[in-house]
Amino acid sequence: MNGPMPSREAYASGAFVLVTAACVILAALGFEYLGGYLPCPLCLQERYAYYAGIPLTFLGLVLLSAHRPNLAALLFALVALAFLVNTGVGTYHAGAEWKFWPGPQTCGTIQAIGSTGGGLLDKLDNVKVIRCDEAQWRFAGLSFAGWNAIISLLLCAAALRAASFARQPG
Secondary structure, rough: OOOEEEEEHHHHHHHHHHHHHHHHHHHHHHHHHOOOOOOOOOHHOOOOOHHHHHHHHHHEEEEEEEHOOHHHHHHHHHHHHHHHHHHHHHHHHHHHHHOOOOOOOOOEEOOOOOOOOHHHHHHHHHEEEOOOOOOOOEEEEEEEHHHHHHHHHHHHHHHHHHHHOOOOOO
């Protein structure tokens, strides 16, 4: 053993980050593949923190179990940083949707929908542009990006809590 048994708070906070992040990314994929809400490039960029945070948080929990609290705390701190950056990206994206500031000039995705057969005019009728500065969905006044900013800030705080408690004996 390399140190004292880490606190339950570290496990609880790390598990909260892991489960919540997994639920959020599964919900995003569900909205995309089941609900038909196609993501713009900023939406896809906002997923990076989840794709990195989920395995890093899992590894941090494994390191806690292996009595490696310093390495676990480092991983949890990296996860917190990833979600802090994601909070900024989500806030920027939501602000662009509300027209508080301009979105990126090149932010838009062209998605072909429907059949691929037919002539050029038929294909143009089946094209949908997904813009970064237009919200596709809102709940309680917030878009996907707005909710992502709030959830990312919550995950950042929980990962910092896990990092802090990881180094404290239980």
